[in-house]
Amino acid sequence: MQARSFKESLYYAYAGIRHTWQTQRNFRLHVLTGFLIMSLSFYLRFTYLELLFIGSAVFSVLVMELLNTAVETAVDLVTREYHPLACIAKNVGAAAVLLAALYALLVGVVIIGRRIVNFF
Numbered sequence: 001m002q003a004r005s006f007k008e009s010l011y012y013a014y015a016g017i018r019h020t021w022q023t024q025r026n027f028r029l030h031v032l033t034g035f036l037i038m039s040l041s042f043y044l045r046f047t048y049l050e051l052l053f054i055g056s057a058v059f060s061v062l063v064m065e066l067l068n069t070a071v072e073t074a075v076d077l078v079t080r081e082y083h084p085l086a087c088i089a090k091n092v093g094a095a096a097v098l099l100a101a102l103y104a105l106l107v108g109v110v111i112i113g114r115r116i117v118n119f120f
Helices: 006-023 025-043 048-078 084-119
Strands: none
Touching: 006 025, 006 048, 025 048, 025 084, 048 084
16 A cells, blocks of 8 residues: 555554554553653753663664564464464564663663762
């Protein structure tokens, strides 16, 4: 299905985010966590560079969750039965989310951890 206009493209993108929000618990958890971390970042008055790293880490997790949902949905479209290749595709998608989450954790520990250490 090809979008005929930019507005239609935005609608399809929004529909994808809405679907992921409605069907994926982990996406909702990552959105909530990202919102809390970004709020804390503004409250603690992080530098622009720190905000950039925190924001990129949060968004990378959300993007990976969206891509993982797309992979899982496409695999489910092809087969509902167990197949080793389908399992690999889903596992690799989940691994991408895990790596993005680990990156976000690392960024958070380095930036927020430094603030906590300096506080004491």
